[in-house]
Amino acid sequence: MNALKLRQVVAQFKHQKLAIAALVVLLVFTLASIFAFLSPYDPNKLVVTERLQSPSATHWFGTDDHGRDYLSRALYGGRVSLSVGFLSMIIAVGIGTTVGTISGYFGGWVDNVLMRMVDVLMSIPSFFLMLILNAYLKPGITTIIVIIGMLSWMNIARIVRAETLSVKEREYVLYARVSGQSTFNIIVKHIVPSMMPTIIVAATISIASSIMMESSLSFLGLGIQPPNSSWGSMLNSAQGYIGDAPYMALFPGFLILLTVLSFNFLGDVLRTAFEPKANRK
Structure with a gap:
């Protein structure tokens, strides 16, 4: 990322x-x-005598149905989810x-086959394929x-x-071809670095x-297995206690929402910063 692009990103953040x-937040x-x-x-750690305690000064996020500190599980669950x-x-x-890159650079039958x-x-519905693969794998x-x-x-x-179709026609790439550089060097040293802004947004x-x-x-019980936690597994555990302990669903759901929204905001800002000025509103 060159200095101009960096200034554009900083300007967008401002x-x-x-x-x-x-x-x-992130x-x-x-x-x-x-x-x-x-x-x-x-x-x-299971503490049956402290199960389903509401948020308090002792347990900021309360406790779950097994008496485990919910804030600690959210912190470790965040480690897994992130x-x-x-x-x-x-x-x-x-x-x-x-x-x-290979598809765009070589074109022809290579492009047709890969695309x-x-x-x-x-x-193919990716989520259902994930369910099937996850059910048969450990x-x-x-x-x-790996599945995701x-x-x-x-x-x-x-x-x-x-992006490669555009970059490969630029002068410095054409010069690299004429000067006898290998295809690997052209892709790694010239094409991919030029596409880094696009790749970062993606x-x-x-x-x-x-x-x-x-x-x-x-959430469907096919992800992280007990006793470990992720935000999704915490939501799964909270299903049976929505009425008695709504905080069990509120906290992990809110963390997921904030995290996904934050990444989407960042992606939108980076896209705006990297796109040509003529395309900006």
């Missing part, structure tokens, strides 16, 4: 106060998840960027990360392909989507 708030959530071990309560979002994004962006493959995969965070990453790269590939959107997918799987 103009969009919600984006600054979103950045602060920073706070990330730091809270990293330092979750500082909580005085064990997130998995990890799934970031690691799934890395897989999706890696595959999507590779496929999209038809993408079209076929996009025609449950766990690694399985969820492997089934969410297609949109990124299409975006990167479209990455922020991918993180939000991955967190939503993980939360949905965990």
Whole structure:
């Protein structure tokens, strides 16, 4: 990202106060998840005598149906949800960027084959495919990360392909071809760096989507397995106590909502900052 693009991003953040708030929210959530071990309560310790206690000075988020401190579980659950979002994004962006760049750069039959493959995969309902795969594979965070990453790269590939078609016709890329540089060097040193703004925007959107997918799987009981927690699994546990302990659904739901909205705000600001001025409203 060059200095001009960086100034554009800073200018957009100054103009969009919600984006600054979103950045602060994500920073706070990330730091809270990293330092979750500082909580005085064990997130998995059962205390039957303290079950379903309302939020108080002792337990800020209350306790769940097993007497476990709900704030501690939310902090550790945030670590899981954010990890799934970031690691799934890395897989999706890696595959999507590779496929999209190769498809756009080589064109011809390579482009046709790869894009038809993408079209076929996009025609399959990804969420239901995730349910099927997760049901047959060993449950766990690694399985969820791989499944989400492997089934969410297609949109990124299409975006990167479209950008590659434009970048490969620019003067410095044409000069690199004429000067005898290898295809690998042209793609890695010239094309991909030129597309980094687009890739960054796609990455922020991918993180939000991955967190939503993980939360949905965990809510259905097919994600993170007990006694570990994620925000989605906490919502799943709260289903039977909506009337007696509504805070059990309120807190994880609110955390998911804030996180996804924050990533979407960031993606929107970055998109606006990186797009040509002529296309801005």
